[in-house]
Amino acid sequence: MAAMIGHDAAEQAFVEAWAGGRLHHAWLLAGPQGMGKAAFAARAARFLVTHGRGxxxxxxxxxxxxxxxxxxxxxxxxxxxxxxxxxxxxxxxxDLARNITIDQVRGMIRRLHLSLSLGDWRVILVDAVDDLETDGANALLKTLEEPPAQTLFLLVSHSPGRLLPTIRSRCRTLRFQPAERDAMTAWLHDLRPMLDHGEVRAIVAASGGVPGKALALIDSDVAAMEKKLLAIAASGDPDNRLREALAREVGGTSNRARLELVIDIVPALLSQLARERPIGEIAPVLAGWDRVQRTVRDAIRGSYDGTMVGFEIGNCLAELAPRRDRGSV
Incomplete structure (x- = not known):
């Protein structure tokens, strides 16, 4: 897996706690999905079982x-x-199961009653603790309240605010924050030197500072999609041709990744358009952003019709075109 960024503070905190003999028994690795929290947990687990007590x-x-x-x-x-x-x-x-089940947690608890067979540490990695069934979360909580000696829990969480407060209170939290734009740009240039500056800029903007999302976007033709969306905003697409093409391109279950790419790109494009417009013309851009957000939320609650979402996003962009380029619109 490609090296992630944004782990330096978490690594320092963890290693210093181990070296000082103050390693808390449970660590909550909290932050947006795609920050490499599970990769950090795997590194930490490897470190403990190969380095002894500390x-x-x-x-x-x-x-x-x-x-x-x-x-x-x-x-x-x-x-x-x-x-x-x-x-x-x-x-x-x-397909993956909907949750981590209570039976899985019980199986883990049974293992905790066995003596260590190798080394000084046993490590329990839960990825993600957000996926636990209610009964499983309660069972885990009891174990966190009375942890076995030389056992360490690494709990990955994408939404720590949704966890039981009592689970959070038993853990030391390591927060993984989105990377700054400059850091992301330098990281991508080092990671993929063949990318041109325009592609890097588009990927950084669409990723929101989340390295995992940036890695996924690298394999998508971000620059080409951005160009198509900007063409709609520039021309107003008076004959609907561009919007219909967009809807076909992102419609259907096989094109879900492309639809998600469009959803990721649009906020940065609208921000770019807002910066380029006179102050008096910014309000329609902001209204377009609200409309896109509502469209995506409604689609997620419903059937997630990619064709509809794509066309509606196209409509929002078309309405931002300068009037002189929109024919009789």
Whole structure:
């Protein structure tokens, strides 16, 4: 996986706690999806099971090499003291289950009653704790209240405000914040030097400072889609040709990723248009933003008709075109 950015403060806090012998038994890794929280949790788990108890005051990087035999087990996904709770794949299908079940949590709790078979730490990684069933969350809470010795919990959360307050109160929180524009730009240039400046600018704007989203956008033709959307806003699309093409391009379940790309791009485009317009013409741009937001919310509540969403987004952009370019509109 490509290296993420924005983990420096979290890494320092975790390693310093380990080195000082003050490693809290539960850590809540909180922040937007796509910030690399699960990747950080995996790094932290590997570090613990390959480096021993800590407490000697000497800090080392989170990716420092530790016990070679334990490293090989981690790399193979077979280390016995790293337990992961995540949504399972449904029977004979590719879709994930809706939740992490109470049975999964009970299975984890049974493992906690066993003695450590290798090393000084057992690590429980929950990705994401937001996905726990209510009964599972309550069972986890009881374990957090009376944690076994030398057991550490890493709880990934995309929406920490929705968790039980009692779970949050049992954890030390590490917050993963979206990266600044300049940092994202430099990171993308280093990561993908073949991207031109226009593509990087579009990806940074659409990603909102979330590295995982930026990585997904790299594989999409962001610049081409941005060009199509701006063409609608510039011309007003008097014959509906551009809007109909957009709707076809993002409609249907097979084009869901392209629709999400459009939804990601539009806020940055509207912001760009607002900056370019005279003060007296900014209000319609803001109204267009509100309209797009309502369209997306209504679509999510309903059937998520990509064709309808695409055409309506096109309508919002078309209405922002200068009147001289909109024919009789």
């Amino acid at each position: 407490g000697e005051g000497q800090t080392v990087p989170l990716d420092d090499s530790g016990d070679a035999a334990a490293e090989r087990l981690v790399a193979a996904g077979n280390h016995p003291e790293i337990l992961t709770l995540e949504r399972l794949v449904k029977d004979k299908g590719k």
